[in-house]
Amino acid sequence: MPFLNRIQRWAAERPHDTAVVVAGRRLDWEQLRDQAASVVADTKSVSALCEPNSTDFAVKFAAAVAGGRQCAVLDPAWPAALQDDIVHRVHASARAAAVATDDALEDGPADSPFLIGLTSGTTSVPKAFTRSRRSWQESFEASIEFFGLRRDDVTLAPGPLAASLNLYALAECLYAGSEFQTLKTFDVGDVHAAITHDRVTRLVLVPTMLRMLSERGLTGCVDASGVRTIICAGSKLDARTLEAARRWAPNATIFEYYGASELSFVSGAGLPASRTPSRGGTGIGRPFPGVEVRIIDDAGSPLEDGEPGNICVRSAMVSDGYLWGDDGQALRAFDNDWFTVGDQGYLEAGELHILGRRSDMILTAGKNVYPHEVELALSAVPGVAAAVAAGMPDDLRGQRVVAGVVPSHGGVTAAQLRAGLEDILARDKRPLQFYALAELPVTDRGKVSRSLFLEWISTRDTRVRSLGS
Template structure:
């Protein structure tokens, strides 16, 4: 792993400075280096980590990627049968013994990543040490990470967003903070007491921290940057974050587990967001971006197709789960099938092709409808889908979870005016009593359509 040689350097140069904090547990650079070294004898050729956040997790993670060893980080909340199944599929390669905390050959695999697929068992892909070293150099440049930054990523380290933030900080020599489990009050306490300067969060978490921080008068003026990923920022979240952390630059980026970073944008303190827009910045440092059709041909600017990249950050491919529609290589360009277009150099994301709604011959992506509805005042969450229609083939329907009080169809239509082309507006609206989810905790358009079809009380039609 490309942070171990750096960890050795920081332990020598700044032995008593804080390296990592998990809840109330704190390790200096020297302590982390010593503890990880002591765990080397327990690390296998491939270590399976499926446990909550702790300093022990970080020590084991560092030891697990020493030399040419590799690590698979699994969600500890998965059913035990799934953890056992994934673990049994990961083979133990033959590797040389290692007795020191050092990086291995840059071309070798250090991480087995897991990503959800169409089957019950997640797909497994691999990453080389070199791919993350290139990613670190690009993200440190783009986000402006400095050694005096104190980064808080309060989510689980089993999530790639947080695992990467930890690794990036170890590489850069900047202190990393997290929680044993996410709690808004604990996150606010860390921000106040540890002098956090940088947040790494998903948009839903940012909204919680910002809105409750404003209500509780939690001072976030010392935060210099907020990094968001996982979904597009909506206007309500940005407005709350702006008021709560007025001095922070807000970054949002698009990437995929298999591709790493693709594009991103930086909103300086006070800079407005395009509400309901699909744009998510320009190509990341070191990334070539193009929009290709299914045959690998470049499409004209403004036309949509497969978002495709060439970069040194792309993963090495799959151990299992490749259905031919996941990571594909089109004449040297890599894509995971996300659809989008480029306008004036800015990438706009539309979503997966399989999610596209064809209504009266018009292509509508649920993602763009959801982004627009999510910017309407009073909407907490929006889900759009294509329902069967005898005349149109499909019709666009949308369910909304109100942020507070009640919401009407008239409010929603009025709010969409100017945000979304009229021929993409939903023909029916439903108020949701809860977010439709899969059994793995992801928002599901199919579940919402089932509710609508079966007249489930969790989806009530709006007049």
């Protein structure tokens, strides 16, 4: 079961407690149950939900996964042609699935698929995979234990509900009987207001959001002492973001974790309020409850501690595979129940270290360099507020490492960047060219875009300025 039987339970036990709040509009547990139950009969066996953030989203999502139903959640920001293409594919899969449903607001069989997940994309058609109800129940149990979600927590996930991070946070809170909040759109001032006035105790967001909230919160004297949990996903937190978040929310345990939509949670670590952030490391903690991790080469053979390779996972939380878009490489199985999405890393003393996607890897003068590792090192250099690294074509080396930094107050020079990297990054991984950025190149979901950074350089965008080599 994912969460519908739990909604029924909370509505019976605590009917007038708050369940969901979106931009100030509130649904208690009884209202959520009754409104979702009223639309189940009109909800198709396989449907596509394309809605902006609203309480209606929560109602329709609950109805769309009732019984044996399946639901695909589309991003309303995607182009209309892309949305139409996906809806057509979803309807085609509905005809193939022939799912039997009834009109009750209750969970379907544990092993049945309920969610059609879509990898993020803006131009090409996203891959679609399915998740079983049991896999999400296993995920709920693991994340509630790992992150310490409590009934009295108030969770704010200020990003789009169409994004898997926020959709999961909504469903996790419904399962746990804990209040969930979001906004119509991400706005720093609105998040600060919710933290100040709505008793928010728990934040779920991506690193760029945390950086903005922390820095502007410190400048504006926004009190975040009541926040006791911060959960970040999307990329490993750099030292500057951790430092700002620690000062802004002094009582929070700051969690970062590694996972993938197809794999669910893999590994994570929590930085308690009393602990000082480490500088420039790639470690992302130990495996989640119920998860086994090993590193393998491309042939599937296990690698020793410290040897980089494919991160391979065995757990009950892994997805069921793809409905469309499977190229044989995106989710690969080894020994039947071990899976990898091709992310690269290594194990050291039981801790997983993340190097990044193979597709992001820079091959320079015969050496493999992962931009993520370069960015973490640069972000630890004094004078750097944020960083991005990428590979540019090079006639001699194949590719050369280039980096862009958003300077902190006072600015920074190429010489200072080179000096700052000497003790924390191997020589063959250091950038050969540096650029000053007016802002980080990010996607509409707040993730750093290396391709956009390279585009800015090639088009001489005004937001990028060469610092030399």
